[in-house]
Amino acid sequence: MTPSDEHPQVDGTFGATDETVLPMEHGDVRVLRDGPLDAPVLLLVHGSAASSRSWDALTPLLCTHRRVIRVDLPGHGGSAEPPGGDYTLPEQGRRIGAVLDRLGVEHVVAVGHSSGGYAVTALAEQRPDLVTALVLINTGPGLDAFIAPERPPFSPEQWPPTDEQIRVFARTGFREGFRVPQELVDELRGMSFHAVAATMQAATDYLRLQPLPDRLTALGRPLHVIFGELDRRWRPSSAADYRVVPGARVDFLPGAGHTPILEEPQRTAALLLASTGTPTAEAPQAT
Template sequence: MTITTLPLGDGDLHVRQDGPRDAPALLLIHGTASSSVSWNGLVPLLTESHRVIRVDLPGHGRSAEPAGGDYRVPHQARRVGEALDRLGVGHAVAVGHSSGGLTATALAEQRPDLVTALALVNTGPGMDAFIAQETAAIDPSRWPPSDEQLRMLASTGFGRADYEIPQEFMDVLRHLSLGTFAATTRAAQDYLEQRRLPDRLKVLGKPLLVIFGEDDRRWRSSSAAGYLAVPGATVEMLPGVGHTPIVEDPPRTAALLLAFTALHS
């Protein structure tokens, strides 16, 4: 693994690279309140045939909060595109988990020359698919939350309520600022409310793979069918898996990604 900190205009961006540098590039983008470590179980299954690039989005993991406080999805995408330019990546298949799929989509909108294909993993197509969470209110003045509250926040990210949440997820949440958490959540909602993802993707003309855990407790899994409005899109449902197939079932997720990238890298 190569770890790089790229100084960009409004803050440093943390990047991890694995696999041969001359292999086709595969960009992995995490969701809100997560980081590049969420892909740890998946990366070893991808590196034989790909240069795997992971970023920590602004304010997440080891990346700095943006100096201007701009967490809008298009701004996040511009920063990721700039990072790939700095790394000398000319083309990449972009993979986004959860709200990371919004950033991947925005990157393809801005840089159709850079993004050759898109894969979205449990990314809700619109806010009508969102499942409202019944969690205890967290006092902003007492951030970060307690371990019990952190587990409550993270638990819906997995199919079973008793799923043992990986420690790295807890650590990322614990070190996330309240400002970043609130701003990125709001930014994702704004992006989806401006235009549903299938409508954005239809005009891009990019190959699209959608992977969805059937037991997702954050987004209605049935909503994945909405992506079939995108010409040529493939939708794959994973039984027995929740919102985070990249952690809950890396082998099945990797197999789907590798079959897709073999055609479109």
């Protein structure tokens, strides 16, 4: 029986998202699929302390042109925590690759938001046959670009956090005044403290071993970087560090913070589609 037999897909029209929990070797993985079955595949991977639902505003703008696959990382959203607590980026990449194999996907343009950019880079490092190009959205290039919070966001004693604690933690993830969607607040509260802390530590460890531009240069895959100019978690000017990657395209989004996929979905989608072969009139020029 093929994966599509086990999990029937939708007819290609947005509004009937195929949400599936796949039983995998190292725990269940939630997968969301939208768009035409025969279209090129965009893989969307969320950041730490988020889920595939962070792409909800962007997906309808993409799935008329692309087959969109969203995957919840281990311990996030509807995916189980990994046995033994292995949240390392190589393991995250391996799990994503196993899911795509299970779905019968042969090639993807891999898109990562924030630390999701490290997960798709780890996937490409392990599976260059699978990843044809990468798009990184507000993914910090190195630890020197990180804007550290004034104090640790949570402690085990405070878990699970209240809505207000989550909103205080999440506020630097958006431009000033943007209200965090309640569904994302609820999903973060449903995570364990260990899943949140271990995933963030995994990102730090990954960058400490090697900055992202060095990894991407070695990969040799087409690269598009999109960065909100008002990011309050990563120094916005650091996006220029990616220009050392041969052929890299770097676009800044004026007025957007760390999460343009929710703050500015139309402009983000226009840039993303233009760089992956579907030009749109709304796509702003690179700056």
